[in-house]
Amino acid sequence: MNQRFFSIRHAFDSVAKNSRALIACAALGLAGAVGTHVTTAMAQQVANSVTPAPAPNSEAALIKQGRLLAIASDCMACHTVTDKGREFAGGYGIVSPMGTIYSTNITPSRRAGIGNYTEAQFARALREGVRADGAHLYPAMPYTAYTGMTDRDVHALYTYFMKGVEPVDEVPPQTALPFPFSIRQSMIVWNLLFLKDRRFAVDPQKSEEWNRGAYLTNVLAHCSACHTPRNMLMAEDLDRGFSGAQLGPWYAPNITSDPVSGIGAWSDAEIVDYLKTGHVIGKNQAAGGMAEAVQNSLQFLSADDLHSIAVYLKSTAPIRTSGESRPAFGIAGRGGDEASLRGTSSQNNVEAPRSGAALFSGYCASCHRPDGAGSTDQSYPSLFHNTATGGLNPSNLIAAILHGVDRKVGDQHVLMPNFGDDSFVQPLTDEQIAAISNYVLQRFGNSNLTVSANDVAVARKGGQLPFLAWVQPFLPVAGIAVLAILAFGFLWGKRRSRRLTAQSSR
Structure with a gap:
């Protein structure tokens, strides 16, 4: 069989990061992109034999x-704190429902980084989530996807x-999750249950393009980490792979x-365009973690690579x-209500009682237009024929108002200001954001x-807590109770044994 390739646009000059989702990675401001190809080591299975790529x-x-592989795998996104300017030095706080997880220093520093790692130790950390010192990593590091990465x-x-x-001799903050999540050895059991430690294998019944798409989607880009729902133990529910999942305040769609x-009604060209630009008119626009994925990585993939992902999906x-x-993008909308506001007063007084129509007119209509049709170039998208407003889950509508949209692709910078607590426009209350959301949904x-x-309010706090985070406050008490019961049982058994021994000796 022929060699298999994937290509990504290579970017060299600068790195800038804006925000991250729970597992999705942060923004890389990558300049000076040039086209190139890089050989992946996807094993080629032919008649039960393996012929590695050169x-x-x-x-x-x-x-x-x-x-190139590091860019495709989004390594810098979580292992670099942008305002410090030290690449891969770690220290970025990944906010998870279990607490804040700080990324490690992965520069070749022998004191603070991975400079003392052998290649075998590096591979074990990447694929199995185990550091050189034997400590287990948390799956905020997507080793469950990287386990498929080939040896080459x-x-x-x-x-x-x-x-x-460049080595950076700076030790990042240590992760200190609450008990019992602080017990890293508990990941041994989690890995036994949920880690499939195996390399990517080419399916000889599928095309070269399909196999390339499978490797990019499932291993390097680890798309499933966000788009697959998780079970009570925070592992991906593979029976519902890619069917959509809640990620804090955002929703990663089906x-x-x-x-x-899902995306069955999308053409291949539309999927490619969305992955490349973060926007398809009349369907969807990337925000939150997906905007970051487009900005950081996907826009630098070649058209062939993006098409292979589309073919696989x-x-x-x-x-x-x-x-x-x-489809969520199928709703045409019923028009705005701007005319009813004419002649009313105090439309810009945020303290006054406000209807959804008035709030929309004051804060949204100037960009999205009173009729919701969006700007001419759709940088500010139409609010109808839009998956954020037409689906069954309003999370992305709420999150976009709370957190805004910030996406840089090529020379275009799409920026919608946020109206959350740190808004530079106007922080809005939970009631006001609910009123705007309901007006948008109704119209x-x-x-x-x-x-x-x-x-x-729930979205503002980071979204619904998963089961493990919800029960965490009760786990220490439950643990103490279990230990007390075990201790009581041990003492009772020992005392009973002594009585029986004493009786038998009489």
Whole structure:
């Protein structure tokens, strides 16, 4: 079989980070992009034999390949604090429902980083989530996806981090999660249950393009980490792979091949355009973690690579969201209510009682237009024919108002200001954001949905707590109770044994 390639646009000059989602990575402001190709080490299975792709023939080529793989895998996003300007030095706080997890220093520093790691230790950390000192990493590091990375790609990454990255002798803050999540050894059991430690294997029944898309989607880009729902123990529910998942205040939508709930009704060209630009007119626009993924990584993939991802995603098993009968982008809207506001007073007085129509007119209509049609170039998108307003989950509508949208692609910078607590425009209350959301839904989106002030309050705090985070405050008490019961049972058994021994000796 022929060699398999994926290519990414390479960016060298600067790195800037804006924000991260729970697992999705942060913004890389990458300048000076040039086109290139890099050989992946996707094993080729033919008649039960494996023919590896040829390795780069020099250390410089390995470093270049490793750098490209690091960009495709979003390593810098979580391992760099932008305002400090020290690449891969760690210290970024990843806010999770279990607490804040600080990324580690992965520069070749022997004192603070991974400079003392052997390649085998590096591979184990990448694929199994175990550091050189034996401590277990938390799955905020997506080793459950990287476990599929081939030996040759791991070797290229190792060479890059050891030879192509400047060492930084700075020890990042230590992660200190509350008990019992602070017990890293508990990850041994979690990994036994949920980590499938195996390399990517080419499916000989599928095309080269499909296999390339599968490797990019499932391993390097780790799309499933955000788009697959998780079970009570925070592991991906693979039976519902890519069917959509709540990520804090944001919702990562269904990207299966289902034509109603997923992307089955999208053309391949639309999927490619969305991944490249973060926007498809009449369907969707990237915000939150997806905007960061487009800005940081996906825009630098070649058209062939993006098309291979589209081919793979369109082949996934369709999963229909319960209750959905039409695509979320299918609602045409019913028009605005601007005319009813004419002649009224104090429309810009945020302290006055405000209707959703008045709030929309004051804060939204200047960009999205009173009729919700959006700006001419759709940088500010239409609010109808829009998955954020037409679906069954209003999370992305609420989150966009609370947190705004910030997406840089090429020379275009899409910026919607946020109206949350740190807004430089005007912080809005939970009631006001709920009123705007309901007006938008009634006029332009799914009118069967209603957003409450409590819904906004939950989103403002970071979203619904998963089961493990919800029960965490009770776990120490439960643990003490279990230990007390065990201790009582042990003492009672020992005392009973002594009595029986005494009776038998009489």
